Amino acid sequence: xxxxxxxxxxxxxxxxxxxxxxxxxxxxxxxxxxxxxxxxxxxxxxxxxxxxxxxxxxxxxxxxxxxxxxxxxxxxxxxxxxxxxxxxxxxxxxxxxxxxxxxxxxxxxxxxxxxxxxxxxxxxxxxxxxxxxxxxxxxxxxxxxxxxxxxxxxxxxxxxxxxxxxxxxxxxxxxxxxxxxxxxxxxxxxxxxxxxxxxxxxxxxxxxxxxxxxxxxxxxxxxxxxxxxxxxxxxxxxxxxxxxxxxxxxx
Amino acid sequence: xxxxxxxxxxxxxxxxxxxxxxxxxxxxxxxxxxxxxxxxxxxxxxxxxxxxxxxxxxxxxxxxxxxxxxxxxxxxxxxxxxxxxxxxxxxxxxxxxxxxxxxxxxxxxxxxxxxxxxxxxxxxxxxxxxxxxxxxxxxxxxxxxxxxxxxxxxxxxxxxxxxxxxxxxxxxxxxxxxxxxxxxxxxxxxxxxxxxxxxxxxxxxxxxxxxxxxxxxxxxxxxxxxxxxxxxxxxxxxxxxxxxxxxxxxxxxxxxxxxxxxxxxxxxxxxxxxxxxxxxxxxxxxxxxxxxxxxxxxxxxxxxxxxxxxxxxxxxxxxxxxxxxxxxxxxxxxxxxxxxxxxxxxxxxxxxxxxxxxxxxxxxxxxxxxxxxxxxxxxxxxxxxxxxxxxxxxxxxxxxxxxxxxxxxxxxxxxxxxxxxxxxxxxxxxxxxxxxxxxxxxxxxxxxxxxxxxxxxxxxxxxxxxxxxxxxxxxxxxxxxxxxxxxxxxxxxxxxxxxxxxxxxxxxxxxxxxxxxxxxxxxxxxxxxxxxxxxxxxxxxxxxxxxxxxxxxxxxxxxxxxxxxxxxxxxxxxxxxxxxxxxxxxxxxxxxxxxxxxxxxxxxxxxxxxxxxxxxxxxxxxxxxxxxxxxxxxxxxxxxxxxxxxxxxxxxxxxxxxxxxxxxxxxxxxxxxxxxxxxxxxxxxxxxxxxxxxxxxxxxxxxxxxxxxxxxxxxxxxxxxxxxxxxxxxxxxxxx
Numbered sequence: 001x002x003x004x005x006x007x008x009x010x011x012x013x014x015x016x017x018x019x020x021x022x023x024x025x026x027x028x029x030x031x032x033x034x035x036x037x038x039x040x041x042x043x044x045x046x047x048x049x050x051x052x053x054x055x056x057x058x059x060x061x062x063x064x065x066x067x068x069x070x071x072x073x074x075x076x077x078x079x080x081x082x083x084x085x086x087x088x089x090x091x092x093x094x095x096x097x098x099x100x101x102x103x104x105x106x107x108x109x110x111x112x113x114x115x116x117x118x119x120x121x122x123x124x125x126x127x128x129x130x131x132x133x134x135x136x137x138x139x140x141x142x143x144x145x146x147x148x149x150x151x152x153x154x155x156x157x158x159x160x161x162x163x164x165x166x167x168x169x170x171x172x173x174x175x176x177x178x179x180x181x182x183x184x185x186x187x188x189x190x191x192x193x194x195x196x197x198x199x200x201x202x203x204x205x206x207x208x209x210x211x212x213x214x215x216x217x218x219x220x221x222x223x224x225x226x227x228x229x230x231x232x233x234x235x236x237x238x239x240x241x242x243x244x245x246x247x248x249x250x251x
Numbered sequence: 252x253x254x255x256x257x258x259x260x261x262x263x264x265x266x267x268x269x270x271x272x273x274x275x276x277x278x279x280x281x282x283x284x285x286x287x288x289x290x291x292x293x294x295x296x297x298x299x300x301x302x303x304x305x306x307x308x309x310x311x312x313x314x315x316x317x318x319x320x321x322x323x324x325x326x327x328x329x330x331x332x333x334x335x336x337x338x339x340x341x342x343x344x345x346x347x348x349x350x351x352x353x354x355x356x357x358x359x360x361x362x363x364x365x366x367x368x369x370x371x372x373x374x375x376x377x378x379x380x381x382x383x384x385x386x387x388x389x390x391x392x393x394x395x396x397x398x399x400x401x402x403x404x405x406x407x408x409x410x411x412x413x414x415x416x417x418x419x420x421x422x423x424x425x426x427x428x429x430x431x432x433x434x435x436x437x438x439x440x441x442x443x444x445x446x447x448x449x450x451x452x453x454x455x456x457x458x459x460x461x462x463x464x465x466x467x468x469x470x471x472x473x474x475x476x477x478x479x480x481x482x483x484x485x486x487x488x489x490x491x492x493x494x495x496x497x498x499x500x501x502x503x504x505x506x507x508x509x510x511x512x513x514x515x516x517x518x519x520x521x522x523x524x525x526x527x528x529x530x531x532x533x534x535x536x537x538x539x540x541x542x543x544x545x546x547x548x549x550x551x552x553x554x555x556x557x558x559x560x561x562x563x564x565x566x567x568x569x570x571x572x573x574x575x576x577x578x579x580x581x582x583x584x585x586x587x588x589x590x591x592x593x594x595x596x597x598x599x600x601x602x603x604x605x606x607x608x609x610x611x612x613x614x615x616x617x618x619x620x621x622x623x624x625x626x627x628x629x630x631x632x633x634x635x636x637x638x639x640x641x642x643x644x645x646x647x648x649x650x651x652x653x654x655x656x657x658x659x660x661x662x663x664x665x666x667x668x669x670x671x672x673x674x675x676x677x678x679x680x681x682x683x684x685x686x687x688x689x690x691x692x693x694x695x696x697x698x699x700x701x702x703x704x705x706x707x708x709x710x711x712x713x714x715x716x717x718x719x720x721x722x723x724x725x726x727x728x729x730x731x732x733x734x735x736x737x738x739x740x741x742x743x744x745x746x747x748x749x750x751x752x753x754x755x756x757x758x759x760x761x762x763x764x765x766x767x768x769x770x771x772x773x774x775x776x777x778x779x780x781x782x783x784x785x786x787x788x789x790x791x792x793x794x795x796x797x798x799x800x801x802x803x804x805x806x807x808x809x810x811x812x813x814x815x816x817x818x819x820x821x822x823x824x825x826x827x828x829x830x831x832x833x834x835x836x837x838x839x840x841x842x843x844x845x846x847x848x849x850x851x852x853x854x855x856x857x858x859x860x861x862x863x864x865x866x867x868x869x870x871x872x873x874x875x876x877x878x879x880x881x882x883x884x885x886x887x888x889x890x891x892x893x894x895x896x897x898x899x900x901x902x903x904x905x906x907x908x909x910x911x912x913x914x915x916x917x918x919x920x921x922x923x924x925x926x927x928x929x930x931x932x933x934x935x936x937x938x939x940x941x942x943x944x945x946x947x948x949x950x951x952x953x954x955x956x957x958x959x960x961x962x963x964x965x966x967x968x969x970x971x972x973x974x975x976x977x978x979x980x981x982x983x984x985x986x987x
Contacts, residue, residue, distance in 0.1 A: 053258055054261040055261075057258040057261045057262040058262065058264060059265060060262060060265060061265025061269060062269035062272075064265075064269065065267070065269030065270045065273060066272060066273050068275065069270055069273020069275035070273050073274070073275045073278070074274075077278070077282075109301065113300070114298065117299075159295045160289060197279070197283060197285075198282050198285040199286075199291060200285070205278070209274045210274055
């Protein structure tokens with residue numbers, strides 16, 4: 001807030017503003033204002049009398065921006081896309097012998113196959129098997145045309161991240177759920193939410209925009225990797241920091 | 252209520268506080284850092300299954316095995332094949348950049364027909380049927396008019412099924428005008444014909460040599476099979492092999508050698524004979540070889556009583572160290588020391604072919620150098636040079652020829668690709684760029700009414716042609732690749748498709764069959780194969796299952812056996828006469844003129860000698876530098892769009908030239924503005940300029956950069972072989 005002292009020091013334009021402001025305060029408070037600018041008491045009055053509205057506008061700004069930040073921003077940040085085919089993990093898991101690895105397997109050279117390609121699906125789905133309309137669409141639109149399904153991958157990491165499934169699953173003996181949660185139990189695929197800025201899935205940051213999570217699979221940020229590495233006492237690979245070196249993940 | 256400035260500010264502060272307490276700024280900061288670290292426009296190789304496809308590189312005649320890493324259907328990296336007989340896992344800069352040729356912007360994507368002026372760059376995409384029928388129509392007309400022999404073709408080495416199909420096509424059509432692009436290997440083959448009486452190419456057993464004497468060969472600058480040579484060089488370092496490099500300029504090879512001897516360019520043959528003089532004088536030569544296996548070593552009196560001098564007399568009378576020093580600039584004492592070292596080394600070998608050996612050399616020079624191998628009995632000996640029979644697996648029945656073909660074929664063959672031709676097919680060659688005296692070549696070739704290019708890329712010759720019938724690149728189709736380049740054991744490899752053809756290209760073999768079929772009659776009958784793949788399979792079947800199983804076949808029996816002293820000459824011996832014949836006697840006091848090769852221009856007007864310098868960082872043959880390779884060209888070779896010339900500080904002072912200043916280089920056939928690089932790494936009065944620059948076609952990464960040194964060099968024909976053997980040009984330098 002500008003004081004009357006300041007007003008005298010500043011240019012005439014400022015003083016005019018000041019006068020107007022004091023007038024406004026007078027109207028609100030309904031008291032007769034003394035115009036001697038030097039009075040200490042006067043200054044006090046100006047502050048107190050203006051306080052209500054100022055606090056109100058402060059709170060209004062605060063509330064609006066909180067609403068924008070917590071509610072509107074997340075809605076704007078992500079676009080929703082449906083998966084090309086609504087895949088039922090639960091149904092498939094019941095049919096296969098080797099749980100997740102039946103379809104999400106390691107190749108002979110140790111690399112991880114990730115999302116299955118037509119080559120795997122075709123073993124069972126050369127023809128329509130059941131009565132699901134999604135399966136029928138899958139067979140007709142993709143299998144028959146020998147076209148790969150453009151699955152949207154919830155867990156795809158940015159390209160600067162090197163992640164080895166072999167090191168974690170085979171080496172550290174981690175289970176799929178630790179990072180991927182109970183997707184194997186799901187009967188349908190949730191919409192894929194794409195970050196409009198980065199182009200990556202919402203599941204990397206986590207559903208909760210605050211970044212607070214209660215389960216390990218709720219987000220896949222670098223901090224999550226680092227936390228687990230610290231807890232598991234993964235051997236320090238950097239001589240300088242005695243911690244994991246950057247290049248363990250950022251090749 | 253009135254919203255004044257204070258309220259407004261407090262709203263702002265509230266909003267700022269609220270924003271700070273919301274995830275918005277923090278999340279956006281995180282997202283924008285992710286975004287800026289992974290610009291969405293940066294290409295990222297797709298994720299998927301890794302596979303390797305083994306094939307063979309044919310970007311140069313080296314014949315290296317390659318293993319191409321793929322992710323799904325996309326080739327992402329070219330590596331050298333481990334345990335391959337040529338390169339054993341190694342690869343050169345050009346080989347590793349091959350994917351930029353496959354996926355790059357210079358590909359010709361479908362058959363094209365010229366619609367603008369020649370070289371204007373206006374093209375019409377046409378279908379294969381239309382292109383083939385249009386060309387057939389022209390060929391039929393020429394044939395009907397009795398001009399069958401005016402149809403010619405030029406290819407690279409001429410080895411392999413595709414060039415041979417093209418040759419066969421011309422034969423059946425009625426023309427003998429099939430040309431190849433000769434290299435030092437061809438001169439060696441001619442020299443072997445004369446000296447050994449054998450149809451053979453040289454096979455250097457470098458890995459076992461203990462002394463390598465190189466007359467200007469860029470042994471680690473791309474000579475022979477480049478990766479094999481780099482490996483041989485490592486072996487030399489491990490084994491303590493001495494390498495002596497005779498060259499006017501400090502090339503990489505010279506820099507890595509044990510001794511660099513500077514020599515006036517063009518006098519290498521004289522130095523070889525000077526060394527021979529010392530070897531003979533000191534009786535260090537193999538007496539067994541010259542006594543039992545050589546002809547013409549000593550002079551003889553013929554029946555009419557006339558004495559003809561032999562090799563020994565010629566050398567002893569005229570090639571003393573002092574005379575040779577005067578001619579070559581190499582100190583006499585150096586010659587003596589070098590000769591002694593060479594002759595006493597356990598397994599010495601002498602080799603020639605300047606730079607990468609892409610250009611033929613004077614046959615007399617090759618023979619003089621080869622004579623050194625004979626004198627120390629390094630021929631068909633470990634660590635020496637072997638006569639190697641080039642693979643001969645193409646065993647097709649003769650082409651069928653009707654009367655028109657017979658008449659046409661019987662006509663005299665042109666001396667080369669000349670304006671007498673009415674049609675020219677270009678396959679695996681780029682004469683508009685690689686032939687010396689580029690301007691004259693262009694003038695001549697532009698007279699040819701129909702030029703058909705089979706190039707996969709828009710190179711200089713494709714750009715000047717009337718039709719482009721794009722071949723698959725080497726990563727998209729089957730083909731056989733023959734590597735003989737200095738190898739003891741030639742390797743025939745089978746290239747297989749690494750990826751599907753990316754565009755509407757077709758294998759040149761298939762196009763030749765299609766052209767033959769549409770010409771009908773005996774031409775069509777000469778090509779009984781359904782398609783090229785069938786032709787290739789039948790041809791390779793004769794070599795046994797190895798090539799189709801492993802992808803390559805090593806001709807283990809190609810080299811003569813160690814100690815083989817069987818010569819196919821009339822005398823049954825090694826012919827030193829090949830050197831003494833046709834040698835002009837010495838003018839008073841001088842040394843005889845070994846050959847008649849003279850560069851164009853007079854010494855007074857052009858006091859300097861321009862020599863091309865080859866480097867592994869600049870592809871200078873049919874294939875131009877891919878963008879990766881342009882990046883690794885040094886600043887003292889190419890800066891921006893300017894080529895450099897390298898000159899000695901003494902030369903710079905003489906012509907008042909400063910480092911990095913502009914100068915004009917003039918030769919009898921051309922003129923160019925260049926930048927000057929002053930260095931002690933080159934002899935006085937010699938000017939070096941890198942090859943592989945000055946392209947006018949290809950892509951924006953290569954075109955318009957630097958000067959094509961070939962455009963400054965006049966053609967010089969060797970009367971004995973007919974090859975263009977210009978090794979440089981007389982030149983002058985002036986301040987720009």
